[in-house]
Amino acid sequence: MINVSIAGGTGYTAGELLRILLRHPEVNIESVISTTSAGTPVAEMHRDLLGETDLLFSDRFINPDVIFLCLGHGLSRAFLQENEIPENCRVIDLGNDFRNEPIFGNREFVFGLCELNREQICRAGNVANPGCFATTIMLALLPLAAKNLLQDEVHVHAITGSTGAGKKPGATTHFSYRDNNISVYKPFTHQHLEEIGHTLLAAGNDQLPQINFVPMRGDFTRGIFASIYTKWDGSLSEADMVRFYKEYYQSSPFVFVSDEPISLKEVVNTNKCLLHIEFHNGYIHITSITDNLVKGASGQAVQNMNLMFGLDETTGLRLKGNAF
Amino acid sequence: MINVSIAGGTGYTAGELLRILLRHPEVNIESVISTTSAGTPVAEMHRDLLGETDLLFSDRFINPDVIFLCLGHGLSRAFLQENEIPENCRVIDLGNDFRNEPIFGNREFVFGLCELNREQICRAGNVANPGCFATTIMLALLPLAAKNLLQDEVHVHAITGSTGAGKKPGATTHFSYRDNNISVYKPFTHQHLEEIGHTLLAAGNDQLPQINFVPMRGDFTRGIFASIYTKWDGSLSEADMVRFYKEYYQSSPFVFVSDEPISLKEVVNTNKCLLHIEFHNGYIHITSITDNLVKGASGQAVQNMNLMFGLDETTGLRLKGNAF
């Protein structure tokens, strides 16, 4: 059994991690850390866990094999500074602290996009878990980058559920505002652009394409729907491109290419990413969907853990979808 | 023209009042008071008003004919204490301060349920605007109370939109919590029970029936749907009861009895209340729907103003519904 500790235990990604790990056959959750809620039952905060765990929040870890950092962006570095993590304890960071600057003391962080870095993750001591928008967009572009085919601008609109904005209530997550509403935020400047760029280069593209990325706030809770296109010279036909994508992801158990158009709820509450490809107007158009809390955060983190500890990549992650 | 001032100008009911009054042919809005936002444009806060008004929030009223108090519950009394309202200026309070204790100094507040107190409101210097749940429930029961027919317990479930909880974000108005969710709050103890009781007695019932009221939080923004039943001796047939209700509301321009079952969106964004009546199992079952921000708050407040100033009751209130 893998002894697991979770730091930042009251937030959304920690809750989702708990939902997954409580059903994971190889995991023992030794501690869920919350300095503000220490001593109270975990199920009081994550109320859907009633009847599933008697765990209490604690103010420290004990002797974990791996610690998941579910802290706010920028707080992971501080946590590592303030807490002496045993050298042999692995770290999986769900924040963005180590995605682009992957060094902390002796610890080096592998970028945890399993579909690209599977082998390095298997040997990694530390993993920086990718962002949710980044995951959804990168999985759509990886095969093209691997063939060095991203030679022109990439156009991206992606719409996200409210859980991506975290638990703290605010003006743009107020139900009265958000219900039946749509808006754009951080157009062309979203912070995930940097990790997307690194990844495309690492995948084999010889240059960093300009990515015009317009993130949108959707009036739903879970999921990211990305619509992406870039110029295409037609050197592969649509059918061949679809075949190439399917081959590329052949050994990736959570990424699938759909021959039919896709809709967001086909992946909600699962660790899957679905892709669909069409050619139009001299462009290749790719739609890509994930659940931001699962494949975009906690599910992917468990997938990384599975790889790091030599388990089958899918252990504990064959989740029943929501569908509706 | 009626010179209007609005206190508590940044909240939801003030916004809705502005939406209505900016289109009201007999009204001039002289001031929208917000101590925290004084000097900034009203349309910056109530963003749907862009292009419709250049008003700025101010920190005081000037010389209004009527002032609407859109303050938090309990704050109206404080406002009147701290601000010297000119004697001839009328007051319409949208809070609950004067619904059950209708006296402040020389000012006496008439309970502003137009369908019951139309004549007194026409002569009133001050009006306490009814609560949204109370309005929806009272309009369903008034005809029975008028005939002294409420001789047994009354059973009420009513489900409300999120705008009823006001603008301040919190756990139960967080989109991630509320979307696709249902919950109960304050069962059997909601604060509107008191004004409902007074009103039924005032309407002619000789005793205060026990009202078992379970309020529910709905996953929509506007509207209240109430389902109400009480024992019925059958002395009137269903058809006669429907006829009696229609007659009772004959001269009320915003209350209608539907022969078909009703659904909430039939009144959203209007000042209407729809009722539907069926007899089952020895019970009379009444469903009642309103828009909590319009008939349940700001629309009803304008209806009261119209009556107080001798205008046609419907002036400025024939609003296009949302329907969808």
Add this chain to the structure above:
Amino acid sequence: MINVSIAGGTGYTAGELLRILLRHPEVNIESVISTTSAGTPVAEMHRDLLGETDLLFSDRFINPDVIFLCLGHGLSRAFLQENEIPENCRVIDLGNDFRNEPIFGNREFVFGLCELNREQICRAGNVANPGCFATTIMLALLPLAAKNLLQDEVHVHAITGSTGAGKKPGATTHFSYRDNNISVYKPFTHQHLEEIGHTLLAAGNDQLPQINFVPMRGDFTRGIFASIYTKWDGSLSEADMVRFYKEYYQSSPFVFVSDEPISLKEVVNTNKCLLHIEFHNGYIHITSITDNLVKGASGQAVQNMNLMFGLDETTGLRLKGNAF
């Protein structure tokens, strides 16, 4: 391995059953029957199953150990008439054909409310799976019935998600109608009242209480929220009643009593039922929540199968909740 066949394979409950059974460690799905879609991939209809199964719809079963009937209400009887089911093949009917008339030829159907009839189900050859509203309401009332405490009328409002209305599109499941809308249907006359009544008597109540049941259509997809109250003489205190409920469900792995008020999404996408109990005004008030497709249909059906085949009741049913 249990060989499973599913009749009526294209509908919502069949889809949910597939989602569960494809992850069930002791099940082999031998056939998914659809006369209209025979030959096409199951994942083309239930699109969230892409990548999870290559099954095709077929027009017949082969040699199943159990067949699940996911047909429209009234069609199960016809299916058994038209298809010769091998004698040793068990039948679990998700429709309402055998809930109140439990005999078909040699086959006798046990009412599949595991929390009441666990032992009979373990020995049953055929099970009539309870209705979704019925399940949610019965689980709230069983402990009272077991003590013969239902001596007065029971008042029930329960609000259901759209999936309860099935897959066929219609006026009241049109998104433009249903979004942000609430309505009542079949007040006091819902067809689940009969099985609720039988069950309360079977549980130990000496009389059939009058149940005033108002079903409501909610603007969400999954789940039922029931609010139930009945007069209470106070012979047990609230704390003692809560304790009694917890004891009553001690050995039921999916029913939990919450000390805090509950909200619907705490059970969505799980096989759980949560209850919460408060005393008010001489009434005991119980709120009860389930996912109509899981505990209210396909999850409960699998729970029944587990019992019938000697498996642990929870096998394949420890589902990650949706929470949001």
Add this chain to the structure above:
Amino acid sequence: MINVSIAGGTGYTAGELLRILLRHPEVNIESVISTTSAGTPVAEMHRDLLGETDLLFSDRFINPDVIFLCLGHGLSRAFLQENEIPENCRVIDLGNDFRNEPIFGNREFVFGLCELNREQICRAGNVANPGCFATTIMLALLPLAAKNLLQDEVHVHAITGSTGAGKKPGATTHFSYRDNNISVYKPFTHQHLEEIGHTLLAAGNDQLPQINFVPMRGDFTRGIFASIYTKWDGSLSEADMVRFYKEYYQSSPFVFVSDEPISLKEVVNTNKCLLHIEFHNGYIHITSITDNLVKGASGQAVQNMNLMFGLDETTGLRLKGNAF
């Protein structure tokens, strides 16, 4: 008073037209035509109109000054063929039959984008009302086209509410499918592209830019949110561009440029279009929002009628927004 007839009276756009026209001070609705519902009350179908009209559907017009065609796309031409419209009766077609082929017998249709063709509409006998996506996108691009600045490809993602898909229920308007879901349809091939192209040329652009348009289905009922960008050489600064847009729409009473980012509900239930402009990465990025049923259909049709009959353009169209 203008005598109005409405053909295709049971659909969504006819309902919205009725909502508006019943409050229009200069209109008398002489007939609402529905061959299938003739003789039944209009309020039975458009149920929010209960209490507002006693009109019955009829099977013919009498002597209208103007007839609105609210028929399915392709059916307007057939209606004109089958019905002899008096020569002096004006026609406003809400379908797409005459947007790109504006001739029927002696009748010539002016393209009814008031902000471009105001003068021609004032003199028009017949108007082809623009499509909802087209309206939202054209209003974002008109000022650039007027200066011949659309010299590169235009990138558009626009997400629409379910009412855009009409009243007939189907798979993609089923609540269980659509709630909390997002999907793409007709990418790069939407039928509104043609009228957008014509309009940009008519506005002054010397060439037809390639428009890459990805329409999306949103999980809300009303409104279109468009996000649009095209390369920009920087010859005008962002501030100057915003100023130019404001000047361009100075005399258009329903189009406003917001200095702050916009969200869809700021226009829902109104005839307004809001625009917001930012420069990023060598692109001009424009967001544009309308209510598809109002400015995108029936409101714009009334605006056209107002112009055709010499009324103030805003008569009957200063609608209270929904805001929430």
